[in-house]
Amino acid sequence: MAKILVVEDDIMNAKLFDLILSRKGKHDVVVAKDADEAVKYGTSGEMHLIVMDISLQNWTYEGKEVDGVDLIKIIKSNKQSAHTPVMLVTAHAMKDDKENLLNASGADGYFSKPISDHVAFLAKIQELLATSLTEMKQDGM
Amino acid sequence: MSSEDQDKQGDDREQDTRSALEYTNTQYEAVDEGSEKDNNQLKESVMESSVSEIVFRRFIDTAVDAIILITDDSKILLLNHAAENIFGYSAEELTGERITTIMPYLKCEGCKKGSREGFENWANNTLGRTEQITALKKSSEEFTIELSLSDMSIEDERTLVAVIRDVTEKEELKTKLEQKTRQIELANAELEEANTLKSEFLANASHELRTPLNSMIGFLRLVTDGLCETKKEELEFIGNSLDSSEHLLSLINDLLDISKIEAGKMTLDIEKIDPNKVFDDLYILTHIQAQEKGLKLEFESPEDDSAFVRADYNKLKQILLNLVGNSIKFTEKGIVKISAEPHPDKGFVEFIVRDTGIGISSKIIGRLFNKFVQGDGSMTRKYGGTGLGLTITKSLVELMGGFIKMESEGPDKGTAVIFTVPICIASDVPTIEEFSNAGPIAVEDSSKPLILIVEDDPVIRSIIEEILGRQEFNTIWAATADDAVALARKHHPAVITLDFGLLAREHAVLSTGWDIIEVLRKDEKTKDIRYVIISGYDGPIKEKIFNDDLEFKPELLQKPFDGEVLVEKVNNLLLSNAQTT
Numbered sequence: 076m077a078k079i080l081v082v083e084d085d086i087m088n089a090k091l092f093d094l095i096l097s098r099k100g101k102h103d104v105v106v107a108k109d110a111d112e113a114v115k116y117g118t119s120g121e122m123h124l125i126v127m128d129i130s131l132q133n134w135t136y137e138g139k140e141v142d143g144v145d146l147i148k149i150i151k152s153n154k155q156s157a158h159t160p161v162m163l164v165t166a167h168a169m170k171d172d173k174e175n176l177l178n179a180s181g182a183d184g185y186f187s188k189p190i191s192d193h194v195a196f197l198a199k200i201q202e203l204l205a206t207s208l209t210e211m212k213q214d215g216m
Numbered sequence: 217m218s219s220e221d222q223d224k225q226g227d228d229r230e231q232d233t234r235s236a237l238e239y240t241n242t243q244y245e246a247v248d249e250g251s252e253k254d255n256n257q258l259k260e261s262v263m264e265s266s267v268s269e270i271v272f273r274r275f276i277d278t279a280v281d282a283i284i285l286i287t288d289d290s291k292i293l294l295l296n297h298a299a300e301n302i303f304g305y306s307a308e309e310l311t312g313e314r315i316t317t318i319m320p321y322l323k324c325e326g327c328k329k330g331s332r333e334g335f336e337n338w339a340n341n342t343l344g345r346t347e348q349i350t351a352l353k354k355s356s357e358e359f360t361i362e363l364s365l366s367d368m369s370i371e372d373e374r375t376l377v378a379v380i381r382d383v384t385e386k387e388e389l390k391t392k393l394e395q396k397t398r399q400i401e402l403a404n405a406e407l408e409e410a411n412t413l414k415s416e417f418l419a420n421a422s423h424e425l426r427t428p429l430n431s432m433i434g435f436l437r438l439v440t441d442g443l444c445e446t447k448k449e450e451l452e453f454i455g456n457s458l459d460s461s462e463h464l465l466s467l468i469n470d471l472l473d474i475s476k477i478e479a480g481k482m483t484l485d486i487e488k489i490d491p492n493k494v495f496d497d498l499y500i501l502t503h504i505q506a507q508e509k510g511l512k513l514e515f516e517s518p519e520d521d522s523a524f525v526r527a528d529y530n531k532l533k534q535i536l537l538n539l540v541g542n543s544i545k546f547t548e549k550g551i552v553k554i555s556a557e558p559h560p561d562k563g564f565v566e567f568i569v570r571d572t573g574i575g576i577s578s579k580i581i582g583r584l585f586n587k588f589v590q591g592d593g594s595m596t597r598k599y600g601g602t603g604l605g606l607t608i609t610k611s612l613v614e615l616m617g618g619f620i621k622m623e624s625e626g627p628d629k630g631t632a633v634i635f636t637v638p639i640c641i642a643s644d645v646p647t648i649e650e651f652s653n654a655g656p657i658a659v660e661d662s663s664k665p666l667i668l669i670v671e672d673d674p675v676i677r678s679i680i681e682e683i684l685g686r687q688e689f690n691t692i693w694a695a696t697a698d699d700a701v702a703l704a705r706k707h708h709p710a711v712i713t714l715d716f717g718l719l720a721r722e723h724a725v726l727s728t729g730w731d732i733i734e735v736l737r738k739d740e741k742t743k744d745i746r747y748v749i750i751s752g753y754d755g756p757i758k759e760k761i762f763n764d765d766l767e768f769k770p771e772l773l774q775k776p777f778d779g780e781v782l783v784e785k786v787n788n789l790l791l792s793n794a795q796t797t
Contacts, residue, residue, distance in 0.1 A: 087431035087460055095434065098443045130423060133580075166426035169419050189430035193437055 077123040077204050081106045082113045082146060083164075084131040088188075092126055092164070095190075100197045110136035113146050120155030123207050124200060129165040129176060147180040160203040162186060282380035290315050290327040290335045293375065302361075302382050304354035315378075319363070321350050339376055343367055348383065359384040395791070420587065421471055424603070425464065432460040470604035474587070477611045480751075480774050484528040484615060488640045491517045491525065491556040491565065494533055498554065502540050511547055513540075516555040523558040523565045525637040526673075531612045532637065538605045539569040539633050546631070547573030563675045564618060564636035575631055576624040584622060585610045613637075614776025617676045638675040665790055668709035669693040670700040670732065671750070676775075680713055680750075683779040684786065697732050704732075704742055711789050712736075713782070714770075716751040733770070746789035748773055748782065768792070 079102045083089040089106050097104045105122075107113035114136060117125055129143035136145070143163065150156045160183040163176055168187035177185055184203050190196050276283050282299035284292055292310050300307055303318050310318070316327050326334015346364045353359065362381045369375060435457040444450035476482045495515040506513045517523055525532070536554065543552040550572030557566045576584070587607045613620045613635045620635035667684050671677040672695045681691050692707060694700035704712060716729040729749060736742040747770035771785040 085427055085431070087456060088427065088434075090456070091431050091434040091438075094438055094443065098438070099441065166423040166430065167419070168426060169422055188426045189433050191433050191437075193434075193441070 076101065076103050077207075078103045078105070078121060079200070080104075080113070080116045080122045080125045082117070082125065082131075082143065083128040084134060085128070088128070095193050095196070096126070096200070099193060100200065102200075110134045110141050110146065114149055117146065117150040117159070118153040118156045120159070122156070122159050124204050125150065125159060125161045126164050126200075127161050127180075127182065129163060129167050144176065144180040147182050151181050158207070160184070160207045162200060162203055164188060164190070282378075282382075284315070284378045284380065286315050286376040286378055288335060288339075288374040288376075289332055290324070292317075299380065302353075302380065303351070309354075317352075319349060319351050319361075336374075339365065339367070351380075360387045399788070399792075417587070424467055425471075428460040428464040428467065432457050432464060435460070467604070470608060473608050474604060474611070477608070477615065482612075482615060484531065486526055486528055486616075489525050489527050489529055489532060490521070491523050491567070492519070494529070494536060495554060495556075497533055498536050498540060501537060502544065505541075505544050506552065509544060509547070510549060511544060512551045514551055514553040516553065518556070518558060522560070523556045524640040525565050526640045527616050527637045531616065535609050535612050535635065536567065536569070538609050542605065542633075543569055543571035543573060543631070547571045550630075558639060559636075560639055562636075563639055563678060565639050566634060566636055568632055568634050570630065570632040572630045575627045575629040576622070577627055578624075581622055581624060585620075609635075611776060617673050617679075617775075636675075638673055664688055664690045665711070666690045666692065666707060666709040667786060668700065668704055668707070668712045670695075670697070670712060670729065671715040672696065673715070676715070676750075679779075680782070683782055684713075687783050687786075689786070697728065700732050701735050704736055704745060705739070708742065709745060710793055711746050711748065711786050713748045713750055713786070716749055737767075743767075744793065746770070746793055748785050748789065750775060750777060750782075 079096050081089060081092045081096070081104060083092060083106070093104050093106050096102045105116050107116055110131070116122060125147075127143045127147060131142050131146075134141055136149070143165070147161050150159065150161065161180070162184040163180065163182045164186045165172075165176065166188040167176060173185045173187070176182070183206075184199055186196055186199060276296040277298075279296055279298055282302045283296045284299050285294040287293050292313050292315060295307055295310055299310075303310070305318070314327060316322060316324075322338070324335065324338035326332070326336075326338055342363075342365045344366070346362055348360060348362050350358050351361045360383050362383050364379045366377045366379075367374070368377055435453040438444065439450055439453050439457075444453060473482075492515075495517060499513065499515065503513055540552060540554060552569070552571045555568050555570075557568070559566060585606050587604060610620050617638045618636035620633065622631065622633050624631040667689045669677055669680050669684070669691055671680060671693065677693055677695070681693065684691050692703060692709065694703050700712070700714075703709075712732070714729040714732060729751075733747060736745055746768055749770050750773045771789060773782060773785060
């Protein structure tokens with residue numbers, strides 16, 4: 076069972092991701108309720124994958140306002156979590172958003188809201204998890 | 217005066233040249249005059265040279281450019297017709313005068329003193345180049361010329377040939393072109409900014425719509441996929457989906473409201489309103505919500521007509537409903553108090569919605585009227601909302617001619633939102649005859665540009681007066697189209713700021729802002745007046761301006777407007793006016 080961190084500011088959507096990933100995907104899910112928790116769990120090295128929202132209205136970390144891109148940078152720059160795959164799930168779905176956000180954040184995958192096909196979403200998660208778990212095995216974890 | 221100077225010089229050889237040149241300066245047709253000279257040799261010489269003189273004279277007089285011969289002591293020896301025309305002197309008047317008479321700004325100190333050496337120095341530096349300098353006409357008018365200098369000798373005397381071209385028009389065209397280019401660049405930048413804002417709004421709106429749509433679809437899919445563990449959970453998920461769809465609906469309504477306001481399509485139905493009546497409606501709509509949270513609702517307003525306002529009833533109710541809704545949402549215990557206080561001296565009634573709720577930190581209070589901005593993150597999660605309510609509220613207040621501000625002493629200290637609505641004093645109840653007015657009749661300081669403010673709303677008028685008064689403009693005002701035209705004819709303002717929809721007296725000849733433009737543009741004396749049209753809904757005006765063949769396109773300003781933008785537009789018009797007159 077893979078451990079997945081969900082970072083999402085909208086309370087309904089956070090609950091929904093928890094349910095899809097745990098009930099349908101049979102994963103072990105942790106939901107971060109603020110930026111501090113997102114960094115704490117995200118950099119712990121215990122997560123197999125992170126589902127990250129981009130717009131986090133008025134979330135602050137160390138006194139500064141942060142969004143999903145900032146949090147991914149913090150997580151990716153930490154040695155313990157540098158290889159933890161991050162999947163963007165965002166309502167920023169205008170032209171060029173996917174490419175721009177992947178480039179800016181260094182995330183590994185992108186999925187736009189609304190997610191109408193949960194099976195496709197879980198398949199994409201599984202794909203990223205496969206690389207993550209292989210790397211972990213190689214690292215002897 | 218020139219012939220006197222010349223007579224003093226006795227030398228025959230020189231006399232010969234001089235007199236020959238004199239013909240050319242006066243009337244070269246009357247060649248016979250030369251034959252009256254005593255000296256026969258001279259006579260022959262003159263006769264002989266006269267034929268080529270005529271050719272020479274015709275030749276230089278056909279030149280479009282002015283040609284002036286200058287002696288080495290900087291005096292004018294000869295000039296052609298074009299030079300006479302350009303400088304406005306006759307040849308007699310200028311011959312023998314110093315060149316500095318018509319070119320006082322020559323960088324030639326020697327010329328002014330008549331020093332040969334100084335002149336030579338200047339000439340040597342200037343030869344072969346074309347210089348642009350300011351010259352002087354007989355009428356004392358200054359103008360720009362291009363001066364090219366070349367060297368020749370007449371009988372061993374160094375003489376300079378100055379070819380001069382009037383480039384005033386060229387320069388003016390250049391300046392005009394530069395100004396036009398700048399205006400186009402400005403307009404372009406404005407368009408680009410508007411385009412960016414539009415794209416940002418679209419991106420934000422798309423984001424905001426997708427978010428609730430995700431949970432709406434998502435929870436329903438959990439149900440259809442059979443992932444609910446109990447019947448109760450199934451109902452819960454359906455409930456979550458319903459909540460999200462309701463949120464989506466309020467978002468769509470808010471977005472439509474905002475688009476309508478921003479497109480200038482929000483129309484107002486202004487009437488006389490008793491705040492107590494709005495408060496009664498408000499109580500009916502909010503008291504249950506307040507009761508559920510154990511909050512006390514208090515209303516306070518004068519019982520007489522002293523706090524009557526001029527506003528759109530439904531919009532005023534929408535503003536208050538939004539503010540009271542916010543207060544109830546963000547207050548856990550205590551009171552939400554709604555009051556109306558008349559300030560007849562300032563021309564408005566102040567509405568205050570004050571609560572004993574969670575308050576707001578000073579850091580975000582200024583941003584709350586911006587689109588899609590809400591309080592801190594925990595507020596969003598706990599209280600929901602679209603982040604558009606206050607933006608709409610602010611726009612509606614401004615559309616009706618008021619302003620809005622929010623005050624809080626900080627977290628847990630409660631919040632107060634204060635907004636103003638134009639007062640409806642007994643005498644200004646729309647029995648329009650008494651309402652129309654204009655002033656002041658006398659204009660104090662005529663050195664400042666005069667702006668006529670045509671606006672029937674006393675509050676908006678005083679706001680415009682204040683903004684323009686601060687900018688060193690003289691202002692006069694009129695409330696009806698008839699008064700505006702009379703005042704414009706009397707004082708001839710440089711610019712008129714024009715409210716498009718005006719109240720009109722019964723049987724008034726003119727009723728709208730457009731009527732004013734129509735009348736004034738046909739009058740020779742007032743046709744150069746420029747206009748800033750200020751309007752709440754500018755759709756039809758844009759069309760009118762676009763379709764009408766106006767010599768000067770008016771500037772458009774949409775209510776609610778920014779004071780700085782108004783000043784900028786007035787300044788633009790003053791600038792373009794200065795260019796064409």
